[in-house]
Amino acid sequence: MSLLSIENLSLSIHDSPILHGISLRIGEGEITALTGESGSGKSMTAFATMGLLPKGATTSGAIRFDGTNLLTLPEPQLCDLRGREIGMVFQEPMTALNPVQTIGAQVMETILVHKAMKPERAEERTREVLDRVGLPPDRFALSRYPHELSGGQRQRVVIAMAIALRPRLLIADEPTTALDVTTQAQIIELLKGLVREQNMALMMITHDLAVVSDMADTLNVMRHGEIVESGPTADVLREMRHPYTRQLFEASRHQADLGDAKADAPLLSVQNVSRDYPLPRKTLFGPRPTFRAVNHVSFDIRRGERVGLVGESGCGKSTLTRAILGLEPTQLGQITLDGDPVWQGGHPNLTVRRKMQVVFQDPYGSFNPRHRVARLITEPFHLLQDPPKGSARGNAIAEALTAVGLKPEDADRHIHAFSGGQRQRIAIARALIIKPELIVFDEAVSALDVRVRAQILDLMADLSRAYGLTYLFISHDLSVVRSITDRVMVMRAGEIVEDRPTEAIFDAPRHPYTRALMEAAPKLPELPEAQDAPHPAL
Amino acid sequence: MLGYIVKRLVSLAISLIVASVVIFVVIEVAPGDPASFMLGLNAQPDTVAALRAELGLDQSKVERYLSWVGGMLTGDFGMSYTYRTPVAQMIADRMWVSLPLALYALTLSTFIAFPAGIFAAARRGGPGDLTVTGATQLGVAVPNFWFAMMLVLIFAINLRWFSAGGFPGWDDSFWGGIKALTLPAIALALPQAAILTRVMRSSLLDILGEDFMRTARAKGLTARQALWRHGLRNALIPVLTIIGLQFAFLLAGAIIIEQVFFLPGLGRLIFQAITQRDLIVVESVVMLLVFAVIMVNFLVDLAYAAVDPRLRTRT
Numbered sequence: 001m002s003l004l005s006i007e008n009l010s011l012s013i014h015d016s017p018i019l020h021g022i023s024l025r026i027g028e029g030e031i032t033a034l035t036g037e038s039g040s041g042k043s044m045t046a047f048a049t050m051g052l053l054p055k056g057a058t059t060s061g062a063i064r065f066d067g068t069n070l071l072t073l074p075e076p077q078l079c080d081l082r083g084r085e086i087g088m089v090f091q092e093p094m095t096a097l098n099p100v101q102t103i104g105a106q107v108m109e110t111i112l113v114h115k116a117m118k119p120e121r122a123e124e125r126t127r128e129v130l131d132r133v134g135l136p137p138d139r140f141a142l143s144r145y146p147h148e149l150s151g152g153q154r155q156r157v158v159i160a161m162a163i164a165l166r167p168r169l170l171i172a173d174e175p176t177t178a179l180d181v182t183t184q185a186q187i188i189e190l191l192k193g194l195v196r197e198q199n200m201a202l203m204m205i206t207h208d209l210a211v212v213s214d215m216a217d218t219l220n221v222m223r224h225g226e227i228v229e230s231g232p233t234a235d236v237l238r239e240m241r242h243p244y245t246r247q248l249f250e251a252s253r254h255q256a257d258l259g260d261a262k263a264d265a266p267l268l269s270v271q272n273v274s275r276d277y278p279l280p281r282k283t284l285f286g287p288r289p290t291f292r293a294v295n296h297v298s299f300d301i302r303r304g305e306r307v308g309l310v311g312e313s314g315c316g317k318s319t320l321t322r323a324i325l326g327l328e329p330t331q332l333g334q335i336t337l338d339g340d341p342v343w344q345g346g347h348p349n350l351t352v353r354r355k356m357q358v359v360f361q362d363p364y365g366s367f368n369p370r371h372r373v374a375r376l377i378t379e380p381f382h383l384l385q386d387p388p389k390g391s392a393r394g395n396a397i398a399e400a401l402t403a404v405g406l407k408p409e410d411a412d413r414h415i416h417a418f419s420g421g422q423r424q425r426i427a428i429a430r431a432l433i434i435k436p437e438l439i440v441f442d443e444a445v446s447a448l449d450v451r452v453r454a455q456i457l458d459l460m461a462d463l464s465r466a467y468g469l470t471y472l473f474i475s476h477d478l479s480v481v482r483s484i485t486d487r488v489m490v491m492r493a494g495e496i497v498e499d500r501p502t503e504a505i506f507d508a509p510r511h512p513y514t515r516a517l518m519e520a521a522p523k524l525p526e527l528p529e530a531q532d533a534p535h536p537a538l
Numbered sequence: 539m540l541g542y543i544v545k546r547l548v549s550l551a552i553s554l555i556v557a558s559v560v561i562f563v564v565i566e567v568a569p570g571d572p573a574s575f576m577l578g579l580n581a582q583p584d585t586v587a588a589l590r591a592e593l594g595l596d597q598s599k600v601e602r603y604l605s606w607v608g609g610m611l612t613g614d615f616g617m618s619y620t621y622r623t624p625v626a627q628m629i630a631d632r633m634w635v636s637l638p639l640a641l642y643a644l645t646l647s648t649f650i651a652f653p654a655g656i657f658a659a660a661r662r663g664g665p666g667d668l669t670v671t672g673a674t675q676l677g678v679a680v681p682n683f684w685f686a687m688m689l690v691l692i693f694a695i696n697l698r699w700f701s702a703g704g705f706p707g708w709d710d711s712f713w714g715g716i717k718a719l720t721l722p723a724i725a726l727a728l729p730q731a732a733i734l735t736r737v738m739r740s741s742l743l744d745i746l747g748e749d750f751m752r753t754a755r756a757k758g759l760t761a762r763q764a765l766w767r768h769g770l771r772n773a774l775i776p777v778l779t780i781i782g783l784q785f786a787f788l789l790a791g792a793i794i795i796e797q798v799f800f801l802p803g804l805g806r807l808i809f810q811a812i813t814q815r816d817l818i819v820v821e822s823v824v825m826l827l828v829f830a831v832i833m834v835n836f837l838v839d840l841a842y843a844a845v846d847p848r849l850r851t852r853t
Contacts, residue, residue, distance in 0.1 A: 050755075050756060052752065052755055052756065075760070076760075079758050079759070079760050080758065081758070082755065082756055082757065082758040083756065083757040083758030083759075084758060087756070088753075088756040090749060090752065090753060090756075092749055095748060095749040095750060096749045096750055096752075096753045097750055097753065098750040098753075098754070098768045098772065099750070099772065099846070099847070099848060100771050100772055100845060100846050100847060100848075101768070109754075109757060109759075109767070110757045110758065113757060113758050113759055113763065114758055145847045145848070147847070147848045158753065161753070161757055162756070162757075
């Protein structure tokens with residue numbers, strides 16, 4: 001018998017339907033993946049299983065855990081089950097821990113709240129379990145606070161809390177999405193190891209097919225609150241009976257059609273640039289120590305080239321980006337665009353700023369929600385000495401919106417009326433409107449679902465071909481960079497360790513760090529070419 | 539942690555110095571010569587000059603500032619121009635009314651606000667929450683002297699449980715003093731409690747939406763356990779800020795309540811001193827209040843660090 005069996009589960013919140021007749025089973029020692037795009041109901045399935053649905057939720061069907069229907073179980077019994085029999089790991093390790101309690105206290109709480117052990121034994125168990133998740137107590141004292149740990153270490157603490165009482169079912173909701181690839185690989189190894197050792201069942205929720213393709217026993221693909229396809233992972237990926245599965249799969253490995261780079265003369269030139277940040281004083285009157293975030297970096301980007309800058313968090317890529325955009329001065333070296341320095345006489349050089357624009361990760365956060373699209377995308381006009389007025393302004397807006405695949409009428413709407421992908425299109429329109437030469441994309445597609453991401457990547461490629469644009473594409477995600485660049489620079493600890501054409505770097509990485517990054521990145525299995533035609537319905 | 543305290547102490551000292559200079563300068567600029575005011579309109583110029591010399595008003599400004607500050611450091615606040623008694627003694631007498639009153643009111647407001655705020659936050663949107671929120675709306679809107687008059691009407695005039703005003707002092711009996719301060723303290727506390735309840739509620743509601751609260755529930759804590767163990771301490775920072783501000787207000791801002799209940803407090807002292815041009819009293823009381831406010835802020839800063847470990851390491 002399966003440990004967990006979800007039978008025809010439907011869920012609506014305040015009368016808007018979220019899940020429609022979900023059924024799935026997880027046996028002991030099995031890893032079951034739920035995958036799909038945002039809003040497909042993956043997380044709600046997990047919360048329904050935990051009995052932690054938001055107010056106003058109504059359910060039908062059954063969720064049987066070891067024969068007991070969790071949907072009808074009273075709250076006190078559910079509390080008893082949570083943490084002891086069913087553990088849960090969340091997406092955002094930075095906020096999943098209580099900032100004012102030590103990690104030891106938080107892990108121990110799982111044990112103590114269930115009165116599973118005496119306090120002395122609980123402390124011992126806390127040490128064991130922290131050691132097991134890779135935080136040996138001699139280096140990570142129980143008295144540490146969450147803010148003293150990195151994202152990956154915090155996620156280990158969250159996992160320790162979830163497995164402290166050896167639950168029989170662990171639910172992991174996007175456990176690695178917020179982490180760097182090398183950290184992600186370690187956390188996935190840890191989860192797989194725990195499943196093996198404790199014969200635990202794991203419900204793994206992720207939007208990333210590549211993450212689950214080589215770890216899950218069964219795969220459930222969700223869309224609009226339904227499971228559209230499920231089965232053993234290898235079979236699902238081989239057969240792809242449902243067109244949606246195929247779309248997801250293809251979008252994940254989407255390669256934008258870049259065309260040939262018209263690369264000729266250098267446009268952006270970064271010469272021997274260093275950037276220091278002051279650290280807190282060690283003594284009251286001593287000199288402030290500094291941290292060198294970018295260390296003697298030099299490179300050129302030629303006109304029309306699409307260049308990727310890859311590295312893990314803290315490698316200095318954001319600092320370098322800010323310096324290139326002229327948002328901050330550098331301590332050493334010179335950055336020039338078309339021969340003019342980006343920072344001159346203690347100020348950003350406006351002549352240069354007109355020629356470059358930036359698109360950020362969070363499409364919503366970078367817009368003032370109270371302005372209409374017309375005003376939002378004309379913001380860069382303040383950089384121009386003679387901004388277009390009247391009908392010229394209207395034409396510029398219409399042209400920019402059309403270029404990114406929106407309608408000129410959209411100019412009168414507010415930003416909340418658009419979806420995430422459309423918002424990113426508007427962000428690109430804002431960058432395009434003053435006809436820049438260089439556009440910097442700072443994690444610009446990281447927050448988007450795979451299918452939307454594929455569309456935006458296509459759009460970027462089209463625009464680059466049509467306008468001869470130069471791109472600097474900053475991302476932690478190797479697969480994205482691969483699909484949209486001619487050349488990739490790999491950055492580590494403030495230095496560029498490898499800088500070569502994209503194909504060369506992916507085919508034969510030279511630097512050990514580049515190799516480590518490639519190996520850590522989850523890979524999709526090769527799609528069998530013979531299966532290209534949609535499989536006939538059975 | 540030690541570095542944090544040292545930094546706070548340095549900023550405390552700087553604030554005190556700046557405040558003393560500002561107070562001195564402002565009072566100097568204010569029109570009206572205390573000596574001529576004390577002697578009346580018909581005083582002879584040489585009498586006025588003699589009094590000015592006696593009061594030290596003929597010295598240079600810097601000398602007067604230094605002797606004022608030096609005096610305060612040794613507990614000598616000078617002589618009141620009007621009453622010819624040591625200012626230190628006058629302030630001390632009033633302090634024995636104002637300080638207990640402020641602490642009493644603050645304790646009451648905290649004891650009302652914490653349970654009320656937690657109660658409302660835990661029942662967000664429910665009838666309990668609406669009742670508490672409605673009551674706080676009223677508490678914020680109604681001035682404290684109206685509460686004071688209602689309390690006098692009900693508890694002093696009708697029920698005769700308390701006297702309607704005056705203060706017997708602490709010498710006769712401790713409980714007598716407490717009893718005399720009870721109605722004023724309640725009147726002062728009610729609007730403060732209303733504000734504090736709202737802050738507690740909204741701060742707690744913010745925290746209840748945090749990811750770590752969900753983590754706590756996933757560990758098997760009940761909603762109530764999660765709120766008490768993980769929610770409350772995180773919600774305290776804004777609440778501590780408000781408590782600090784309220785204490786400062788209660789210490790000096792009770793003047794209307796002191797009038798209603800005939801209490802010899804600091805508020806009435808400073809009011810009288812201003813109308814009588816008793817500048818040295820004004821200066822000293824204001825400086826003392828500034829000192830109290832800065833000390834309270836220092837304590838609030840320490841309380842922040844006690845509550846939130848991130849602040850201990852931050853620079």
